[in-house]
Amino acid sequence: MSGKETPASGECDQKCEGCPSAATCDTAKGTAAGLPGKADIDVRHVILVLSGKGGVGKSTVSVNLAFSLASHGYKTGLMDLDIHGPNVPKMLGIEGHRLTTLGNMIEPVRVTGNLAVVSMGFLLPDISTPVIWRGPMKMSAISQFLSEVDWGPLDFLVVDLPPGTGDEALSIIQLAPNVRGAVIVTTPQDVATMDALKAAKFVEKLEIPVIGIVENMGVMLCPHCHGEIDLFGSGGGKKIADQLGVPFLGSIPLDPGLRKAGDEGRPFIIRSKDSPTWKSVDAVMEQLVKAVEE
Numbered sequence: 001m002s003g004k005e006t007p008a009s010g011e012c013d014q015k016c017e018g019c020p021s022a023a024t025c026d027t028a029k030g031t032a033a034g035l036p037g038k039a040d041i042d043v044r045h046v047i048l049v050l051s052g053k054g055g056v057g058k059s060t061v062s063v064n065l066a067f068s069l070a071s072h073g074y075k076t077g078l079m080d081l082d083i084h085g086p087n088v089p090k091m092l093g094i095e096g097h098r099l100t101t102l103g104n105m106i107e108p109v110r111v112t113g114n115l116a117v118v119s120m121g122f123l124l125p126d127i128s129t130p131v132i133w134r135g136p137m138k139m140s141a142i143s144q145f146l147s148e149v150d151w152g153p154l155d156f157l158v159v160d161l162p163p164g165t166g167d168e169a170l171s172i173i174q175l176a177p178n179v180r181g182a183v184i185v186t187t188p189q190d191v192a193t194m195d196a197l198k199a200a201k202f203v204e205k206l207e208i209p210v211i212g213i214v215e216n217m218g219v220m221l222c223p224h225c226h227g228e229i230d231l232f233g234s235g236g237g238k239k240i241a242d243q244l245g246v247p248f249l250g251s252i253p254l255d256p257g258l259r260k261a262g263d264e265g266r267p268f269i270i271r272s273k274d275s276p277t278w279k280s281v282d283a284v285m286e287q288l289v290k291a292v293e294e
């Protein structure tokens with residue numbers, strides 16, 4: 001769905017017949033050619049989480065953002081499409097899980113009443129073994145994750161994409177309805193923000209908006225004096241948000257507690273509801289909701 005005449009993401013409900021853009025739209029062409037069209041999934045906002053490079057905390061942000069949305073009452077789905085490093089199951093303590101079916105639908109893993117998760121990791125025999133999947137295989141898995149998973153009605157579907165650019169992003173944009181755009185996660189230093197700018201260019205090419213920039217590991221919170229240490233030179237996230245003319249959604253500190261929570265497989269909120277780090281995740285979540293709902 002990348003044709004010039006294609007309706008904006010979210011406006012297309014894939015009733016191609018009678019649509020004024022049917023002659024030029026890629027979705028209509030794809031449907032006519034037997035390619036999968038938009039999945040039948042009841043979701044208000046699909047949010048893609050991207051980064052220019054690995055290791056900047058994209059999965060940590062996806063997991064905690066999804067958890068924050070769910071804990072504020074939003075029905076939330078988290079889809080982990082990072083097939084080369086599916087860390088979401090580990091961060092949520094569900095890495096031994098395999099997908100099960102009920103009737104002809106796949107059951108997501110329900111982490112809380114408001115948060116359901118599927119991960120590419122659930123499809124792999126062993127997540128320490130590298131996998132090589134060609135584009136069509138990925139597209140078929142993503143299509144199943146959208147239309148054959150019993151998500152129930154969702155307010156938000158947070159999609160954790162692999163770093164860089166690739167098939168997964170193209171497929172999800174083609175297949176998911178109501179894609180509001182991408183959140184780009186970066187650490188503050190120049191070598192990371194340069195890659196984040198590249199990711200923003202990629203998003204632009206996909207003809208979806210950049211919803212905003214999240215700076216991760218902005219400052220380090222000293223576990224002893226609780227002061228702020230400017231380890232990577234904070235402010236890089238805001239700088240590229242200004243450069244791109246997109247909202248800056250906030251900065252999350254480098255906090256050993258957040259790393260520990262991820263390694264132990266429980267979302268950070270469970271450890272410390274009142275921590276400044278959790279408050280920063282909540283603030284990012286609030287800015288995100290504001291950006292997509294306005």
Ligand code: ADP
Nearest residue numbers: 054055056057058059060253254255258259262
């Ligand atoms: P990515 O998805 O970008 O590859 P991850 O989310 O897997 O990155 O994070 C990489 C590592 O950094 C993980 O061990 C994670 O726990 C840690 N990490 C991420 N963000 C933070 C943070 N704000 N404070 C401390 N550790 C973090």
